[in-house]
Structures are given as C-alpha cells and as structure tokens.
Amino acid sequence: MQDQLQTRNAKSKMPPKGWLAARRRTAYQAPPKSRFRRILGMVFNRWTLSAVVLILFAGILTFTYFWFLYSDEIDRRLLSGEVFTPSAGIYTAPKNIKTGDQTNAAGLVDYLKSAGYIEASVSP
Numbered sequence: 001m002q003d004q005l006q007t008r009n010a011k012s013k014m015p016p017k018g019w020l021a022a023r024r025r026t027a028y029q030a031p032p033k034s035r036f037r038r039i040l041g042m043v044f045n046r047w048t049l050s051a052v053v054l055i056l057f058a059g060i061l062t063f064t065y066f067w068f069l070y071s072d073e074i075d076r077r078l079l080s081g082e083v084f085t086p087s088a089g090i091y092t093a094p095k096n097i098k099t100g101d102q103t104n105a106a107g108l109v110d111y112l113k114s115a116g117y118i119e120a121s122v123s124p
Contacts, residue, residue, distance in 0.1 A: 095111060
C-alpha cells in the first residue's frame with residue numbers, strides 16, 4: 001500500500017512539456033525581410049545618413065565662404081576699374097617699324113593706345 005502512495009505523490013501537477021506551448025495561441029509573426037531590404041537597411045541607417053548630412057553641411061559652408069570671398073574680389077575690381085588691365089586684348093598684327101621710317105615717339109604712342117594698350121606708370 002505504501003508503494004501506491006509513493007507513486008501517487010511522485011506525479012507532478014504540471015502538464016507535460018510541450019503540451020502547454022502547443023495549446024497556447026501564438027502572436028502573428030511577420031515574414032522575414034528580403035535580402036534587398038536587409039542590404040538597404042544596412043546601407044541607409046542613422047550613421048550613414050548623419051555622415052551624409054554632415055558632409056553636405058560642410059560642403060555648403062565651404063561653397064558659401066568662397067562665394068562671398070570671390071564676390072567681394074569681383075566687386076572690388078569692378079569698382080576700381082581693374083577689370084581689363086591684366087589682359088592686353090590685342091587682336092591685330094604688330095606694326096612693323098623699319099629704320100628710316102618717318103615716325104616719332106608721339107605717333108607711336110598714339111598708335112599703341114588706339115590698338116588697346118594702356119599706359120601705366122612704372123615706379124622703380
């Protein structure tokens with residue numbers, strides 16, 4: 001009689017393993033993402049987007065700095081009249097001067113001025 005009592009007490013009051021999980025309702029699980037979407041998720045994440053925004057911001061700041069720098073330089077040259085001074089702008093053949101020609105220095109200066117040369121004072 002004691003053998004029967006021991007076997008009765010040895011039984012567990014819990015249901016068998018797996019029985020409860022099989023009876024329990026599971027929540028909806030979405031299907032796994034495709035490989036393309038997983039790769040896009042790795043490429044376009046918070047870190048890469050923030051790095052792109054930072055690089056664009058630095059580029060815009062650099063562009064704006066040089067825009068104002070060269071804008072001021074162009075305005076200064078336009079106001080001072082130095083626009084065409086560095087370039088000669090001569091599109092004709094040079095005048096041939098031979099020995100014995102009847103040209104003087106004033107006539108030669110007038111010819112050069114009409115050709116587009118600008119007289120500049122050279123200070124030593």
